[in-house]
Amino acid sequence: MGVDCHHTESAQPGLEGAALASAVAAAESKCERTRERLTPPRRRVLERLLEADGPMKAYDLIAAYGQDGEPAKPPTVYRALEFLERLGFAHRIESLNAYVPCRMEGTSHRAAFLICECCGTAEEFEPDFAPQFAAAEAAGYAVRTVTLEARGLCPACKGGA
Amino acid sequence: MGVDCHHTESAQPGLEGAALASAVAAAESKCERTRERLTPPRRRVLERLLEADGPMKAYDLIAAYGQDGEPAKPPTVYRALEFLERLGFAHRIESLNAYVPCRMEGTSHRAAFLICECCGTAEEFEPDFAPQFAAAEAAGYAVRTVTLEARGLCPACKGGA
DNA sequence: AACCAATGCGTTATGAAATAACATAACCCG
DNA sequence: CGGGTTATGTTATTTCATAACGCATTGGTT
Ligand SMILES: [Zn+2]
Ligand SMILES: [Zn+2]
Ligand SMILES: [Zn+2]
Ligand SMILES: [Zn+2]
Numbered sequence: 369m370g371v372d373c374h375h376t377e378s379a380q381p382g383l384e385g386a387a388l389a390s391a392v393a394a395a396e397s398k399c400e401r402t403r404e405r406l407t408p409p410r411r412r413v414l415e416r417l418l419e420a421d422g423p424m425k426a427y428d429l430i431a432a433y434g435q436d437g438e439p440a441k442p443p444t445v446y447r448a449l450e451f452l453e454r455l456g457f458a459h460r461i462e463s464l465n466a467y468v469p470c471r472m473e474g475t476s477h478r479a480a481f482l483i484c485e486c487c488g489t490a491e492e493f494e495p496d497f498a499p500q501f502a503a504a505e506a507a508g509y510a511v512r513t514v515t516l517e518a519r520g521l522c523p524a525c526k527g528g529a
Numbered sequence: 530m531g532v533d534c535h536h537t538e539s540a541q542p543g544l545e546g547a548a549l550a551s552a553v554a555a556a557e558s559k560c561e562r563t564r565e566r567l568t569p570p571r572r573r574v575l576e577r578l579l580e581a582d583g584p585m586k587a588y589d590l591i592a593a594y595g596q597d598g599e600p601a602k603p604p605t606v607y608r609a610l611e612f613l614e615r616l617g618f619a620h621r622i623e624s625l626n627a628y629v630p631c632r633m634e635g636t637s638h639r640a641a642f643l644i645c646e647c648c649g650t651a652e653e654f655e656p657d658f659a660p661q662f663a664a665a666e667a668a669g670y671a672v673r674t675v676t677l678e679a680r681g682l683c684p685a686c687k688g689g690a
Numbered sequence: 691a692a693c694c695a696a697t698g699c700g701t702t703a704t705g706a707a708a709t710a711a712c713a714t715a716a717c718c719c720g
Numbered sequence: 721c722g723g724g725t726t727a728t729g730t731t732a733t734t735t736c737a738t739a740a741c742g743c744a745t746t747g748g749t750t
Binding site: 699702708709710711713715719720 | 727743746
């Protein structure tokens, strides 16, 4: 990645087999509860995100879309991503122009990421936004969403160098 | 902007005349101290940012580059922006693909923004990253930079609606 | 002054990311 | 089944950003 430091590049291995199926099933049941539809394109994009070892670019998803190697058309993937984000199944990482599946079990949450500039992993964590919110609201703002992306080196890359 | 809510669109009026000249002069003297060069293209882009009423897109800067209406070539502006960011004279707002001049007097700082989804203003503020840093470093991360962008309604738009 | 390395600029071209617009299809509910 | 709503397929375009290369300027060295 950014720095010259070469690891075997999967601090966050993607899901396969049963784990993958289970994650998709969880999303499906959550959709049913809220009367949302996990349609084939949406499901396919979610699967690709879950299988991946790290953040996926939109055009990586487009290229990886079909089982047969057939790419999707851009709007197909962008629309699916919009849905997945809205439902909380995926997050966009602004500073990477990339997407990850949500890794937090809980329901609604405000996502934040620790992004390793060496190996490219993006670990989701549950931030404490209270101080920022307090300051912003004291200044008269009505905060709706917060994007927090911290960049640096993950434990593995920090040690190994 | 995003919401349908129409204000006179300049909660953050750009600089003109003496104020503009003074801001540019401050940047210039800071460059001299660090043996960096505020060359004509860099200066021009900085001026355009300072004059603007809000975040500027790269291609807005490209279009507004010449006094005579002549646009710049993209690399000219992107290189200048890279320089201005490196020196702390400008910040990129990831969630807008846009740029603002730095509004904080102090020296080095980690920028954070309150972005109004109605009028489009982006107010820079000095965040308190301590809790996030503590958590990240406890988890073994070495944090280098942090991007924090809060979106919502500014005081003016919240009230008026 | 002549030289040289380092940095910055101008220019052309291309690549990467995201959306507009519109027609068609599936779904849901009564 | 009818009609509104939601989702998809498809084509094209727009928006954002960088690669690559040669020339110019700078600042130090001999
Ligand atoms: Zn999440
Ligand atoms: Zn790493
Ligand atoms: Zn600043
Ligand atoms: Zn506002």
